[in-house]
Amino acid sequence: MNEQRRPGLNCPKCNRFIETTITELISASYIECKHCRLRLEINKQESKRALEILGDVERAKQRVQEASTFRR
Ligand SMILES: [Zn+2]
Structure with missing residues (x-):
């Protein structure tokens, strides 16, 4: 089974999976493909609302994860 829950996107150049986090998408200005070094610039103005x-x-x-680890 593939882990489909990892956040990320497929590189448009080499078509391999670029793993990223939503936090990274919000804070970074671009994502770099670790496989072919392609830089994907994040259009903040267009994607800002969706990312928020x-x-x-x-x-x-x-918060849910923190709550569940705190509980033990
Ligand atoms: Zn790539």
Whole structure:
């Protein structure tokens, strides 16, 4: 089974999977493909709203994880 839950995207140049995090997508200005070194610039103005929504989801998930580890 492939792990489909990892966040990331497929490189448009070499078509391999670039693993990234939503936090990284929000904070970085570009993503670099580790396989072919292609730099994908993030269009912040266009994607900002979508990333903000995704960022909320990510933060909520982290909160859940923190809560569950704290509980033991
Ligand atoms: Zn690539």
